[in-house]
Amino acid sequence: MPRAATTTDAFNAVAEPRRRDILSYLLLQERSVNEIVLAMALEQPSVSKHLRVLKEVGLVNARREGRQIFYRTNADAIRPLHEWTGTFERFWSHQLARVKQLAEAKEQAPAGKDAGASRPADSKQEKKES
Amino acid sequence: MPRAATTTDAFNAVAEPRRRDILSYLLLQERSVNEIVLAMALEQPSVSKHLRVLKEVGLVNARREGRQIFYRTNADAIRPLHEWTGTFERFWSHQLARVKQLAEAKEQAPAGKDAGASRPADSKQEKKES
DNA sequence: TTGACATATTCCTGTATAGGAATATATTTG
DNA sequence: CAAATATATTCCTATACAGGAATATGTCAA
Numbered sequence: 640m641p642r643a644a645t646t647t648d649a650f651n652a653v654a655e656p657r658r659r660d661i662l663s664y665l666l667l668q669e670r671s672v673n674e675i676v677l678a679m680a681l682e683q684p685s686v687s688k689h690l691r692v693l694k695e696v697g698l699v700n701a702r703r704e705g706r707q708i709f710y711r712t713n714a715d716a717i718r719p720l721h722e723w724t725g726t727f728e729r730f731w732s733h734q735l736a737r738v739k740q741l742a743e744a745k746e747q748a749p750a751g752k753d754a755g756a757s758r759p760a761d762s763k764q765e766k767k768e769s
Numbered sequence: 770m771p772r773a774a775t776t777t778d779a780f781n782a783v784a785e786p787r788r789r790d791i792l793s794y795l796l797l798q799e800r801s802v803n804e805i806v807l808a809m810a811l812e813q814p815s816v817s818k819h820l821r822v823l824k825e826v827g828l829v830n831a832r833r834e835g836r837q838i839f840y841r842t843n844a845d846a847i848r849p850l851h852e853w854t855g856t857f858e859r860f861w862s863h864q865l866a867r868v869k870q871l872a873e874a875k876e877q878a879p880a881g882k883d884a885g886a887s888r889p890a891d892s893k894q895e896k897k898e899s
Numbered sequence: 900t901t902g903a904c905a906t907a908t909t910c911c912t913g914t915a916t917a918g919g920a921a922t923a924t925a926t927t928t929g
Numbered sequence: 930c931a932a933a934t935a936t937a938t939t940c941c942t943a944t945a946c947a948g949g950a951a952t953a954t955g956t957c958a959a
Contacts, residue, residue, distance in 0.1 A: 803905065
């Protein structure tokens with residue numbers, strides 16, 4: 640079996656970074672396809688294809704007005720992702736104090752090259768490690 | 770260009786439902802591969818492959834003990850997903866809050882028509898913080 | 900060493916991309 | 930009608946899967 644289609648669900652749809660960009664762009668305000676093309680610096684057909692995927696999983700809504708079609712993000716469709724990821728929340732290492740501390744330290748330290756040892760729960764991953 | 774590799778980032782990795790299942794399963798307790806195989810009802814090679822993807826993006830950690838290898842979820846790696854989806858939170862239609870709001874409004878203005886409900890811009894959900 | 904157990908890797912294959920190029924469809928205007 | 934504008938679709942191709950089958954690697958015990 641190949642990978643599930645991008646239109647299977649919101650999880651698959653938002654795996655593509657351009658689609659995430661589009662969703663963020665369309666969050667505050669609806670936009671025509673052309674506006675999206677200009678903002679995203681993508682070819683128009685690519686944008687249309689991404690919009691099709693997003694629409695198919697309910698992540699955006701479309702409204703035609705004359706020749707233009709205005710899209711906007713349907714934030715509710717993102718909610719399941721937020722809820723699923725939220726089930727892991729209580730296992731995060733909340734180091735707010737620590738992050739703050741590091742920020743302050745950095746602010747006071749002049750071009751410090753230290754702080755390399757402590758990882759403030761950074762989201763980055765490392766490879767090849769057991 | 771084909772789709773980005775599943776090992777590109779956590780977004781791509783969790784697009785596969787079996788991998789999400791595994792992450793949930795490994796959240797509370799570390800488990801050996803064999804335990805995962807039994808719990809997920811998948812073939813062992815499939816599980817190993819999924820684990821490889823998850824490990825490569827930092828979503829799980831591995832610890833060898835004799836012949837067995839115990840995996841556990843690294844919840845911190847899910848945090849970026851939760852944060853990204855969280856940026857859409859203020860545009861959700863909170864049913865509960867809205868119902869409550871409507872009820873209260875109705876209570877105070879029994880005959881009123883609909884108040885300008887053009888945008889549920891606030892009513893941030895409370896989160897625990899410690 | 901041999902054998903048993905635990906896990907990982909390789910090989911195979913049908914399928915679904917994402918982007919580019921070209922073209923089609925829809926809508927308004929002259 | 931034709932032309933212009935706005936958007937969608939089709940065709941193409943290299944690539945990356947996910948699962949199954951077979952095999953390889955690693956580790957312990959006798």
